[in-house]
Amino acid sequence: MSIDLMFQMPNPVKITGRSSSITNAFVNGIIPCIMPKQEEINEVLRILDMEGDAKCAYCRNPHTEWDHFRPLIMKKRPTGYISEIHNLVPACGKCNQSKGNKHWKTWIISDAKLSPKTRGIANLDRIIQSLEKYEAWSNPTMIDFEELVGRKLWEDHWKNCERLHQLMQESQILSDQIKNKIAQGIVKKERGKVVAPPLDPTKVSENNKLKIGIIAQTQLRAVLESNRISEDVIQLLQTNNYSKRTFNLNFPVLKAIDHSQNLINQKSDGKGYSRYYKKPITINSATYLLCSQWYEKDREYLVRWIKSIHKDSAGS
């Protein structure tokens, strides 16, 4: 099994990626919760055609939570609905997450990620009918929070929320700057190392931490410039066929530089898109351009090829 299949890097986290959690906390933190009576729960389950056995009201899979049928938040402010049996239906995690603050009927037949329609849930018409029954039965409380707590207190609460969002955005900009600096530091270190590329093929597994473009610009460049590649292979690297077959590239890995011509034109394809890195590469005193069209999905091709060169060199 390839390393790429066995290993998956955790998703990077963004500070601003938590914005809706903050709004949720500012709304959910003040919403009243009215505990339902057993009879009321039974009644809701009967209306939803699932007497005695609560299932997700939207997809009929096992339920894990109760979802606010009408959204609590609209345009970053409370709608006035609260947590009560007249606004709660059993739901599964998938549906609850996918529905978010959308209107239930628009969402249920939408192509949203993990919506019941997207997941191909059976008998959607019957599910919609039972939800319409619930909607007609329920008589939800609607509160004018501002009037209840007074304008000053209410506005202060939302100013705090806005300040937090603002601070998160400023923090994200700073965080991006720091991240870039650290990444540049790592690239520099890597460049320093590849002046003498590691001969130990196991070291190549360190490549998993690097972007494919960085591997191409450091390790591939170093291997090519080490003059260990035969002239035949250098010729092959300038062909479409070999580059496609070996690296899944749509352009030749190398393009010999014609010094009588404009370099910028040579970097571009027929349509004017740049397909080669700016920095030329020197192999056996000839200069070439190195292809820049690397995609993460093709990482294994590149890593395997570099590895094979290291293996050949270690043996000789």
Ligand SMILES: [Zn+2]
């Ligand atoms: Zn569900």
